[in-house]
Amino acid sequence: MNETSMPRRSVAVQLPAIARASNVADRYALELEALAAIADIVEVDGSTPERFIEGARRADALITSWGIRIDRQIIAGLERCVVIGVGSVGVDMVDVTAATEAGIVVTNVPDVFIEEVADHALMLLLAATRRVRETDAMARDGRWFDGRPLLNRTPRLMGRTLGLVGFGNVGRCVARRAAGFGLHVIAHDPYLSELAVSEAGVEPVGWGELLERADYLSLHTPLNPETHHLLDAAAFARIKPGAVIVNTARGPIIDEAALLEALASGRVGAAGLDVLEQEPPAADNPLFALDNVIITPHVASATTRMRPETRRRVGREVALVLNGRWPMSCVNPTVLPKLELERWQPYPMSRGPNR
Secondary structure (H helix, E strand, O other): OOHHHOOOEEEEEEOOOOOOOOOHHHHOHHHHHHHOOOEEEEEEOOOOHHHHHHHHOOOOEEEEOOOOOEOHHHHHOOOOOOEEEEOOOOOOOEOHHHHHHOOOEEEOOOOOOHHHHHHHHHHHHHHHHOOHHHHHHHHHOOOHHHHHHHHOOOOOOOOOEEEEEOOOHHHHHHHHHHHOOOOEEEEEOOOOOHHHHHOOOOEEOOHHHHHHHOOEEEEOOOOOOOOOOOEOHHHHHHOOOOEEEEEOOOHHHEOHHHHHHHHHHOOEEEEEEOOOOOOOOOOOOHHHHOOOEEEOOOOOOOOOOHHHHHHHHHHHHHHHHHOOEOOOOEOOHHHHHHOOOEOOOOOOOOOOOOO
16 A cells, blocks of 8 residues: 555644643654654643543554553553554563553664673772772761772772673673673573673673672663563572672663672672663662662663663554564564565564563
């Protein structure tokens, strides 16, 4: 069918928490760069699942990256939806299994801000290892000569071992940066062959070996049932004493109660966390009271480029599906052959779905 003869489509997005004095076309100008010719964007009340379903029931597509979770209840209420575009790498805000069962394509943006996240992961590793939070306070509080005794007990990075949990796009970027600091990099990723890891100059290892050998552990895996509380009390009991933990992936990958115990015992020497189990965290989260923990507010991907390019990419992904083509980044590729979509490109299957 010629694209110009297609009926006009509807793409539902959650109503912003704070309304801005501009029309929908202006607010979603970046998404509409790809969608304007074929679809209209409709804002939907996301204060409850029932209200969201009411507004999105007849939508041909959804775009989401925040707010209400697109769960099984909402997906069951969608009558025409063929694609859900997620504006992030992680897709835990969508029940992908339910979407797959419903024949709905789920897309993400796995390669828009990988360099930024890798930068942030290295920053947290360096800041936690070099105890930046504590030494900054020393300099400001008139304890100028207290910093050196603290760092005199800290090994230098060169020659130490960085363990990567997951070796996807971000993990590869972190590995390249770590090499510049003289770190030996090992990685565990059950969805990649050892050859794919070793070709990047990284040593592939099993889960247990990763925990036992790594001086620094950086998390780069999606959040799913397999990875929820992957770092729990049992895992912390196996890690190298004094290891530094870095997390720029998803908070619930770490059992925070177990992390607190490991920090208190000295099993974990320091931590750099961009994500937490509860976001935003409670003001009395005990991690805030620890000098050897650095926390940033889930900002690893944030730069001037990130948000505009993410929004453009989401629009392009949704437009591809609405135009009857496979998207570039499909989280649930098993659904693609079941739909009347044109396979217009080779689909890379070097690793499993990003979830």
